[in-house]
Every structure is written in C-alpha cells, then in structure tokens.
Amino acid sequence: MAEPAVLSEREQKILGIIETARAKRAKFRDERITMAHGAGGKATQTLIEGLLAPAFASVVLDEMADAGAIEIDGVQLALTTDSYVVKPMRFPGGSIGELAVNGTVNDLAVSGAQPIALSLSLILEEGLSAEDLKLEVEAIARAAREAGVEIVAGDTKVVERGHADGMYVCTTGIGRRDPRARLSPAALRPGDRILLSGSIGEHGTAIMLARGEFELDAEIESDTRPLWTVVDALLDAAGSDLRCMRDATRGGVASVLNELARASSVAMIVREGAVPVRPGVAGAAEILGIDPMYVANEGKLVAFVAPDAAEQALAAMRSVPGCEAAAEIGEVRTEPPGMVLVETSFGGKRVMDQLVGDPLPRIC
Amino acid sequence: MRFVDEFRDPELGRAVAGEILSLVEPGRHYKLMEVCGGHTHSIYKYGIDDLLPANVELVHGPGCPVCVIPMGRVDDGIAIAHEDGVIFTCFGDMMRVPGSNGSLLDAKAAGADIRMVYSPLDALRIAKQNPDREVVFFAIGFETTAPSTALTLKRARAEHLENFSVMCSHVTIVPPVRALLESPDLRLDGFIGPGHVSTVVGARPFEFIPADYGRPVVISGFEPLDILQSIAMILRQLAAGRCEVENQYKRVVPYEGNLRALEVMAEVFELRPHFEWRGLGFISHSGLKLSEAYADLDAEARFSVPGVRVADPKACQCGEVLKGVIKPWECKVFGTACTPERPIGTCMVSSEGACAAYYNFGRFAREREVV
Numbered sequence: 001m002a003e004p005a006v007l008s009e010r011e012q013k014i015l016g017i018i019e020t021a022r023a024k025r026a027k028f029r030d031e032r033i034t035m036a037h038g039a040g041g042k043a044t045q046t047l048i049e050g051l052l053a054p055a056f057a058s059v060v061l062d063e064m065a066d067a068g069a070i071e072i073d074g075v076q077l078a079l080t081t082d083s084y085v086v087k088p089m090r091f092p093g094g095s096i097g098e099l100a101v102n103g104t105v106n107d108l109a110v111s112g113a114q115p116i117a118l119s120l121s122l123i124l125e126e127g128l129s130a131e132d133l134k135l136e137v138e139a140i141a142r143a144a145r146e147a148g149v150e151i152v153a154g155d156t157k158v159v160e161r162g163h164a165d166g167m168y169v170c171t172t173g174i175g176r177r178d179p180r181a182r183l184s185p186a187a188l189r190p191g192d193r194i195l196l197s198g199s200i201g202e203h204g205t206a207i208m209l210a211r212g213e214f215e216l217d218a219e220i221e222s223d224t225r226p227l228w229t230v231v232d233a234l235l236d237a238a239g240s241d242l243r244c245m246r247d248a249t250r251g252g253v254a255s256v257l258n259e260l261a262r263a264s265s266v267a268m269i270v271r272e273g274a275v276p277v278r279p280g281v282a283g284a285a286e287i288l289g290i291d292p293m294y295v296a297n298e299g300k301l302v303a304f305v306a307p308d309a310a311e312q313a314l315a316a317m318r319s320v321p322g323c324e325a326a327a328e329i330g331e332v333r334t335e336p337p338g339m340v341l342v343e344t345s346f347g348g349k350r351v352m353d354q355l356v357g358d359p360l361p362r363i364c
Numbered sequence: 365m366r367f368v369d370e371f372r373d374p375e376l377g378r379a380v381a382g383e384i385l386s387l388v389e390p391g392r393h394y395k396l397m398e399v400c401g402g403h404t405h406s407i408y409k410y411g412i413d414d415l416l417p418a419n420v421e422l423v424h425g426p427g428c429p430v431c432v433i434p435m436g437r438v439d440d441g442i443a444i445a446h447e448d449g450v451i452f453t454c455f456g457d458m459m460r461v462p463g464s465n466g467s468l469l470d471a472k473a474a475g476a477d478i479r480m481v482y483s484p485l486d487a488l489r490i491a492k493q494n495p496d497r498e499v500v501f502f503a504i505g506f507e508t509t510a511p512s513t514a515l516t517l518k519r520a521r522a523e524h525l526e527n528f529s530v531m532c533s534h535v536t537i538v539p540p541v542r543a544l545l546e547s548p549d550l551r552l553d554g555f556i557g558p559g560h561v562s563t564v565v566g567a568r569p570f571e572f573i574p575a576d577y578g579r580p581v582v583i584s585g586f587e588p589l590d591i592l593q594s595i596a597m598i599l600r601q602l603a604a605g606r607c608e609v610e611n612q613y614k615r616v617v618p619y620e621g622n623l624r625a626l627e628v629m630a631e632v633f634e635l636r637p638h639f640e641w642r643g644l645g646f647i648s649h650s651g652l653k654l655s656e657a658y659a660d661l662d663a664e665a666r667f668s669v670p671g672v673r674v675a676d677p678k679a680c681q682c683g684e685v686l687k688g689v690i691k692p693w694e695c696k697v698f699g700t701a702c703t704p705e706r707p708i709g710t711c712m713v714s715s716e717g718a719c720a721a722y723y724n725f726g727r728f729a730r731e732r733e734v735v
Contacts, residue, residue, distance in 0.1 A: 014693040017700065018723060031466075034473040042705065214482060283365060291409075346588045347374040347381075348411020353724050 022338060026050045040251025040296075041355025045259075064185055064263060066246060067111035069177060076177035078113035080104060084169040089132065091210035093202070093221025097139035099298060100169035102224045103249065105147045108173050109228040110245040110301050112181025112235070118144065119153040121170040126161040136167065147226035149173070180235040187243040188264035192332040193310035195303045197230055197317055198223070198325045199276040200253055201292035203299070205284050216287065218280040225299035230320045234303055237316035241309035247301045251355050254293040256302050257340045258354045265337045270330035270352065273345040294355050304332065371587030372410070380592040381415040387599040394420045395551055395688050396598055399541060400558035401428030401714065402586050408721060410588040420595065423688040424711075424718045426540045426644060427558055429505040430458045431710040431717055434640045434676070437533055438463030440669040441502050444531060445476040447667055451494060453487040454502035456480045461713055462706075464674040468502075484516035484530075491520075491528035500663045501530050508560040510534040510652060511625035514632035517658050529663040532653050534633065537561045538569050539650035540641060545577045549689045554598040556591065557583035559613045564629075566621025567611050574607040585613040632658050640673065643682025643710040677701075682709035685718050692722040699723060 026042070028050030036043035053061055060068045067080035084100040105115040120140065124133065144151055202223040209216055227247060234242055244264075246256040253275070261268050277285075277292050285292045299322075305313045310328060317326040333341075340352045388394070398404055404424045407413055413422060426432055438461055445452035445468065452468070459468040459480065472478040481487050484501050491499035503513040513530060520528045537558055544550060557570055562583045570581045580601040584594035594612045601607060611617055632655055639651025654662045664671075676682070680702065681695040692698050692711065702708040704720050711719035 011691075011693050014699050021699070021703070032470065032473045034469050036469065213486075279365070286365065286368065342411070344409070344411045345374060346372050346377050346410040346412075346415075348414035348588075350408055350411040350414070351724050 019336075038250075039355060040249070040255050041294075044251070045354070064259070065111050065183075066107040067113060067173075067175070069111070076179075078108050078111045078175045078177050079172070080107040080111070080175075081170065081172040082107065084171075085165065086207065087165045088207075088210055089136065089166045091222055092206050092219075094224040094298070095136060095139050096167065096169055097136035098143045099222075099224050100171045101140055101143035101147055101149070102226050102298060104171040104173040105149055105175075106227045106247040106249075106299070106301070108175035109226070109231045110247045111175075111177075112183045112231070112245070113175030113177045114228060114232075115147060115149045115173055115175045115226075117150050117152045117174050119155075119172045120151050121155040122157070123164050123168040123170070124156065124158045125164040125166055126158060128166050132166065136169075140169075143226075147228065178232075178235055180239050181242070182240040183242065183244050185244055185260055185263035188260060188266050188304050188332050189243070189306070190266060190332050190334045191307045192243055192304045193307055193313075193328050194257070194268065194270065194330040194332070195305060195310065195314055195317060196248075196253065196275065196327055196329050197227070197301045197303070197323050198299075199278045199281070200248065200297055200300055201277060201281040201285060201295035203249075203297050204252070204295035205281045205292075207296075208288070209284065214288065216284060218284055220278070220280045220284065223297055223299040225322060227299060227301055230301060230317055230323055233316040233320050234305075234313055238305050238309040238313040241306035242313065243304040243306065245301050245303045247299075248297045250296050252292070252294040252296060253300075253302060254291070254340070254352050255355055257352065260304070261340050262338045264332075267333040267336055267338070268330055268340045269333055270340060270342045272342050274327050274329045276325045276327050293352060307331075368587070371585070371589045373589065376589055377415065377592060380589065380596055384415075384420065384592065384596050384599060385417055387596060387603050388417055388420060389603070392419065394553050394599065394602070395423055396420065396554045396556060396595060397423040397425045397544075397552050397688065398556040398584075398591075399425040399427045399537065400556075400560065401431070402560055403556055403558070403584065403591060404428065404714075404717075404721075406586050406588060406591055412588055412591055415592065416595070420599070422556075423552060423686075424721070425555075426544070426641065426686055426710075427506065427537065427561075428710070428714045428717065429509070429535065430455070430461050431713040432535065432540075432641045432643070433458070433461055433504060433533055434642045435462065435464045435674040436640070436670075436672055438467065439465065439674060440664070440671060441531060442466070442468060442471045442476070443669050444500055444663055444667045445471050445478050446474075447498070449497050450477065450667075451490055451497050451499045452476060452478045452502065453481045453490060453499060454478070455482075455504065457714075458502060458504055484513050485519075488516050488520060488525065488528060491525055492523075495527060497527060498666075499528050500667075501528070502533065503530050504533045504535075506535055506537050506558070506561045507564040507625075507629070510629050510633065511564060511622070514625075514628045517632050517654070517661055518628065520661060521658070529661050529666050530654065531663040532633070534652040535639060535641070535650055536635075536652065537565070538572075539647045540644060541570075541573070543644060543647050543650075544687055545573065545579070547687050547689075549684075549687065551688050552579060553602060554580040554582070556594050556598070557581045557609070559583060559585050559590070559617060562611075562613065562617040562621070564622050564625045567609050567617060567619045568621070570609050574609060578607055580607050580610070582610045583613050583617055585616065631655065641710075642713070643676060643680065643686060645676075645683070677708050680709040682711045682719075685709075685711050692719040695719070
C-alpha cells in the first residue's frame with residue numbers, strides 16, 4: 001500500500017542547496033554583538049568558526065574541543081579557559097565562585113585530562129561588599145579543594161560601578177591528559193551509544209528562577225559539580241571505546257549533540273523519553289515554553305561510547321555518587337549527516353536543531 | 365505532570381493515528397490548515413506530522429502572532445525604543461522578528477533599553493518602578509492576549525499611571541481566515557480551529573466557514589492527543605459529507621466564548637479600518653487600536669513613529685505558501701535569499717513557520733509514506 005514520496009527535480013536541487021549551506025563553515029556577518037552570540041547556539045558558532053578560529057588558525061583549535069591539547073617534552077597537557085558572568089552571583093545550589101572552578105575543571109575532564117591547577121582573575125565592581133567577596137573567595141577555595149586542583153596564579157581588577165554585576169571571574173585550567181583517553185569530536189561512528197550522566201536543565205532553570213523575573217517558585221538547585229570522578233570511571237570502564245565527551249553547559253544537551261553530529265558528519269537519534277528530567281525542571285520548562293534539552297547544565301556530561309562498551313560504561317557512571325540517574329539516551333546513525341533527530345515520547349519524530357538566538361520564551 | 369501527561373499518552377496516540385488511517389480514502393489528498401501557531405508548535409514538538417499518512421498534509425496557517433507583524437511596525441517599535449528615556453517592553457519571541465533594518469534584539473544590542481516581559485502586567489510594574497522613565501508595551505497577539513492588554517490598560521488608568529503606554533498591534537483571527545478562504549486558488553479541505561483564541565471568542569465566530577465556504581472546522585486543544593483527535597474529527601466529517609463547526613476543546617472553550625473578556629476588549633479597543641499582515645498584505649478590520657477613551661495611553665500618539673509602510677520583498681511568496689498553493693521550496697527566494705538566519709517572510713521568521721520547518725527538516729520531512 002505504501003510507496004515513498006517522489007521528489008521533483010527542483011525540490012532535489014533546493015534540498016541540495018540547503019544541505020551545502022548547512023555544511024559550510026559559518027560566516028560572521030553581524031554588525032554588532034547581540035546576546036544571541038553568547039547563548040551557545042548558531043550565533044555563538046558563527047562567532048567562533050567565522051571569526052576566532054580563522055584568525056588563530058591552529059590545528060589544536062580546529063579540533064574544537066573543550067580544552068586544547070599541548071605537548072611539552074613528551075608530557076601531554078590540556079589547557080582551557082572560561083569567564084563567569086552569572087547573575088545573580090549566588091543562586092540555589094551554588095554561586096559564581098563555585099561555578100568558576102567547576103566549569104573550568106570540567107572542560108579539562110571531558111577532554112580526558114585530570115585537572116591539576118587553575119589561575120584566577122577577579123574583576124570586581126566598585127561598591128561590591130567585602131562580605132560578598134569573602135564568601136565567593138571561600139567558595140572558590142572550597143570548590144578547588146573538592147576538585148583536587150590548586151589555584152597557582154591570579155589577578156584582580158576593579159571597574160567602576162555599573163560595569164560588572166558585582167563580580168566577574170575568569171579561570172584558566174591546566175590538566176594532564178590521561179593515557180587511557182583517545183577522544184576526538186570527529187571520532188563518532190554509526191552505532192555508538194549516547195550516554196548522559198544525569199538529569200538535565202537544573203542549572204539554567206535555577207538561574208532563571210533566581211533572577212526573579214518569573215513569579216515561579218520551585219525547589220530546583222544548580223547541578224554544579226566537578227566531573228573528573230565520572231570521567232575517571234568512564235575511562236576505566238570503556239578505555240579507547242570512549243569516543244568523545246562534552247559537558248552540556250550553555251546551549252544544553254541539544255547544542256552538544258548538534259556540534260558533534262557536525263564534527264563527525266553523522267546523524268543522531270535521541271529518545272526523548274529516556275532523557276532524565278526532574279519534575280520541577282519539567283514543570284518550569286512547560287510553563288516558560290522552553291525545552292530542557294537547550295537549558296544549561298554545570299555538572300552533566302554527554303559521552304559517546306562504542307556499542308560493545310556501552311553497558312559497562314553506563315554501569316560505571318551510575319556507580320559514581322550523584323550520577324545514579326545516568327542513562328543511555330540514544331545512538332549515532334548515518335543519515336542525515338550533521339542532524340540530530342528526536343523520537344518524541346508521543347511516538348513522532350522531529351529534528352532537534354541548533355539553538356537559533358537566545359532561548360526566548362514563546363507567547364503562543 | 366497531572367492533567368498534562370494524560371494528553372500525551374503514546375498508546376492512545378497510536379490508537380487515534382490508527383483511526384485516522386481508517387478514515388483516509390486511498391488516493392485522496394487531504395490538506396488541513398491549523399490556523400494557530402500554538403498548534404504548529406505542538407505538531408513539531410511531538411512529531412505529530414510523523415504519525416499521519418503522507419496524504420494527510422497539515423498546512424501551517426497565519427496564526428503566529430509574532431510572525432505576521434509587518435516590517436514597518438517592527439521599525440516603528442524600534443524607533444520608540446530608541447527615544448530618550450524609554451523602556452520598551454515586549455514578549456520574548458517578538459524580539460527576533462526582523463524589521464527593515466534589524467530586529468528588536470539588534471536594537472537592544474545597539475543601546476536601546478528593551479526588556480522581555482511575560483505579561484503586560486510586568487510592563488506595568490516596570491512603569492511603577494521607574495516613574496521617571498516612559499515605559500511602552502508592544503502589545504501583540506490575537507484575541508488570546510488582547511484581554512490581558514485591555515485589563516492592564518484599565519489598571520493603568522485606575523492607578524493614574526502616566527508613564528505607561530501601549531503600542532497596540534493586536535489582531536483578530538476571523539479576517540485573515542476569511543481572506544484565505546476568499547482566495548480563488550485556495551486548496552484546503554478543513555480547518556483545525558484555534559483553541560486559545562476560541563476560549564475568548566467562542567466557537568460561534570467560525571460558523572461562517574462551513575456555512576459560506578463549505579469547509580469543516582474543529583476547534584482543538586494543544587496537546588498531541590487533542591490535535592490527533594481533531595484531525596480524526598475533520599476526516600470523519602469529510603468522510604460522512606458533513607460540514608460544521610465542532611468543538612474538540614470543550615474542556616476549555618464555551619460556545620459563546622468568554623463574555624467578560626469580550627466586554628473588556630470592546631471597552632478598550634476598536635477595530636482599525638485595515639491592518640497589514642506580513643505575507644498577506646492589508647486585511648480590512650483585522651487589527652485593533654486603543655479606543656477613544658484610552659487614546660491617551662496610545663504609544664503611537666505619544667511618540668512620533670515613522671509609520672512608514674515597508675513592502676514585503678516582491679519575490680516573497682508567503683501568501684501562496686500560507687494558502688497551500690505552493691510548497692516552500694517552490695518559492696523563488698526559499699533557501700537562497702530567505703533562510704532561517706536571514707528570514708524575509710513570515711513563514712521563515714518563526715521556527716515553526718512552514719518554510720523554516722521545511723528548511724530544517726529538509727529531506728527528512730519528505731520520507732513519510734503515501735497511503
């Protein structure tokens with residue numbers, strides 16, 4: 001009874017044009033920086049791929065990993081840097097200082113490097129209370145201890161009132177690349193399983209609610225935490241069958257999947273029903289019209305593992321305290337390359353595209 | 365989530381999809397339009413298209429209130445936002461809609477104080493907190509959002525707030541649907557009626573569709589099961605040769621609508637003689653402005669706006685796409701001059717517009733089977 005729909009010649013041609021356009025490296029053509037350039041979606045990608053990467057053209061940067069790999073006299077190191085501008089400074093489950101440590105050590109960890117040391121730059125706004133500053137310095141020290149890294153260098157600057165939301169924090173991290181790790185964003189193969197280390201959307205939702213713009217109350221805490229223990233367990237269980245990892249920060253899990261689908265020229269299929277989302281996050285997302293897949297996390301990683309090692313890898317992840325909810329959420333496919341498809345819980349399929357612009361709430 | 369998950373049950377979904385399959389006449393092609401952008405959103409979110417036989421085609425209608433705002437009005441909003449001392453407020457998804465020279469998001473980056481709000485009452489609160497600033501609310505939406513704007517204006521009046529005004533771009537649902545139906549080349553078999561709008565206007569205003577144009581209408585809820593059931597109800601009407609307005613969303617939509625909301629709208633708004641729709645051109649009596657009694661709260665009178673009409677680019681064929689006359693890929697600018705990053709027409713502006721969806725889904729969207 002069924003036969004596939006036949007495409008006309010013109011439609012084929014147009015689809016070809018679109019697919020070529022998609023595969024092309026993004027160009028940075030905007031007149032000004034908008035908030036969308038910071039949201040982790042398409043606009044961020046144009047900024048990085050269209051302006052920064054070409055300017056600094058380097059083999060290491062072209063890998064587009066979370067940390068750059070360097071080798072000094074045979075010692076394998078990883079280097080990464082990040083700035084933290086979160087508002088409000090303190091939110092349920094964490095604060096800017098804690099985030100500044102965890103965010104950076106996690107970029108090292110998911111690159112397969114054990115974090116060793118951090119540098120710390122503080123940009124302080126005139127008028128910031130000493131009490132607030134002390135609290136954050138303590139939070140940084142505590143988080144560093146927990147993540148097993150030392151703060152070995154630093155800088156402070158003060159800017160005029162109105163030029164920073166209390167404080168901005170920049171950290172740079174160095175780590176030792178683990179010999180068990182054979183990771184690359186281009187390493188994904190059809191059949192690979194997609195693992196997620198726990199429930200998603202908590203950090204972004206906690207921040208949105210903490211800003212008080214919506215009159216919503218929910219007990220949602222940021223998930224900020226260091227990830228090296230999970231990575232260590234994964235490397236032990238899967239070794240070189242672990243193809244790639246990413247921490248799903250800005251832009252959420254959806255952005256990670258899209259980036260890697262493009263980097264490896266593969267397709268992915270995600271089972272929506274298998275993705276762990278806590279009821280509070282699901283409820284807030286429902287009301288605000290936001291998809292948790294695009295919401296930031298600060299302590300969740302996505303791992304791609306060869307099919308034979310997937311079961312062990314998942315068990316290893318689940319054995320790490322705090323990762324009991326880890327799940328296999330989908331797998332890597334061949335067609336259509338560069339695209340992420342979702343099997344919805346309702347039974348349909350759709351494309352999970354890159355975020356265009358900031359995740360703006362819908363009115364209808 | 366209680367009262368939500370029940371309407372997203374995949375097993376029930378499969379059962380209704382099976383019923384739809386049994387109602388489809390082999391070889392016949394069905395084009396059904398969902399009028400409301402909220403339905404389009406659900407259709408994509410849950411992959412409902414994917415559960416239908418390929419000869420049941422959903423055409424995405426003109427009911428996305430942000431995408432139908434023409435470029436000239438976005439330009440007017442941006443002009444107000446750039447005035448000294450103005451805080452310009454609007455709903456989040458309006459910020460991305462392009463004017464002739466960028467969007468509100470771009471204007472914000474260029475220095476205008478533009479803030480996203482969830483409700484017009486948030487804008488009112490901002491006005492109270494900033495008595496030395498002029499706060500303007502960019503009011504958009506169909507009859508769904510118009511009552512909340514009306515109540516906000518009433519409250520502003522009651523509280524003698526003088527630094528608050530509204531740039532009213534509310535639209536009404538019936539005129540664009542009628543305009544589509546008037547079109548001689550229309551090829552639609554039935555309508556999935558707008559659920560949210562109908563909670564306010566009721567089912568009665570849609571009676572003209574079966575009466576004058578011989579097309580069935582089923583007013584539908586927004587959960588995936590609601591939409592599937594509504595499609596089945598339309599197909600059942602077509603199979604039985606019936607043609608009427610049915611209400612699938614009875615749990616929310618009364619036949620007469622919400623009389624108090626209608627009353628308050630009648631007090632605060634009046635119909636504009638005509639209003640321009642992106643992609644559809646001017647439609648008579650399709651837009652609302654503030655009534656005489658509230659004219660002093662009209663931002664367009666308080667500030668000087670360019671008020672220049674910016675014509676839709678000639679090559680843009682959104683109107684034809686909306687009417688179901690052509691497919692997105694048949695439009696002359698589709699995928700070349702008009703892309704999701706740089707949209708020209710309404711169908712590309714919203715990520716759920718027919719063209720944006722086709723652009724993103726591409727070949728994948730065409731892989732359903734034909735019965």
